[in-house]
Amino acid sequence: MKNEDVIRLFDLYSNDLYKFAVSYLGSKYDAEDIVQEVFSKLLDKHMFFDKRNEKAYLMTMTANKCKDHLKSSARDNVDLDSEEWHLEYYDGFTERNKMVFDELMRLEEQFRVPIYLHYYAGYSYKEISGILKLSESAVAVRISRGKERLRIRLEE
């Protein structure tokens, strides 16, 4: 893929991939690195793919990078007690934003990521199954369970 093609994709999707990576990893800095790695890989590996599926493919690449990152750092949720966490995110947040964000990020990754993709990014269960390489039924179960856990926590 040529530089200008990669730049076009970067301008179109970098923020979407960034938000997705944040929902996956919880760390602003890690998410930035993941976005950089995804687009660098497009150049390094001369990748090209169907324009109709380009965003879904980039989301899958981002998911794979995030999974690798979580494996290497052996964690699946975020340390919300760290000072770094608060400094990273709360700028511009209302109290409600903070509460929703914190409780979402406290969910285990298996629930957090599908919930983000469905309720924020607007993907269908089928599309999420493609991005995360899960069956549609597994996506449905995770969203249902995660949503219930989130509801209980927000009500507490």
Added chain:
Amino acid sequence: MKDTFDKVVMDEARQQEIRSELMGKKSAKKTWLAPVIAIAAAITVIMIVPGTREIVVKAAETLYSTFTSNFNNLNVSIEETSFTGRDGSQFHRVSATYTFDNVEPWAQVKDGRLYFVLDGKWEDITDKCSASEVFRYEKVDENGYKITLFVGGTPDDYGWGQIVRNPNGELIQGMAVVDNVKTEAAWLSDLKKKEANKEFMIMVVSKDEYKAVVAGDQTVVFFAQNVDEN
């Protein structure tokens, strides 16, 4: 949740930094000489790709553009690596990696009849191939690459695959998917005699292996490896 994540935005300075790096990033140019064979790790797959990187990339692009209508979720990546052999020789390697999702073979059996399926059109080819003959669909793309999709056998025992030749007529990719890779059908033996030679081979995989690949759990990797004599 929407309102919350709307406020999670990438730092603008970092975004510009990444963008600038992407704009300035270049791939190193390499010289490619003679082709050799390598075998993919996960399944028994062999592909020979002619010597220049340009041809490798062109072949991958051709496959991609030709079969996009059939392989709706085909993605291709080309990777170049360099390494030093035990004797100090410098090697370069190009690998073309194809990942598929939801790929339907172009041979399908329905109600005891064998069909060739392309772009959603079903053609009954039961009487156009047999245990010793293949049905062929040929197309020459805009770059001069000749792509042959074939189906051989009967509704009870059939196989299918593809052959790609470059504008010089050289076989650059061949694949056959069959029920049993150990007992070679007459149609496949005949196809190999006609199409392949000692330098260019047609890879043969089982339908189970193919399913495993297209399920997304594995990636088929084709290698071209060349000795740099510089």
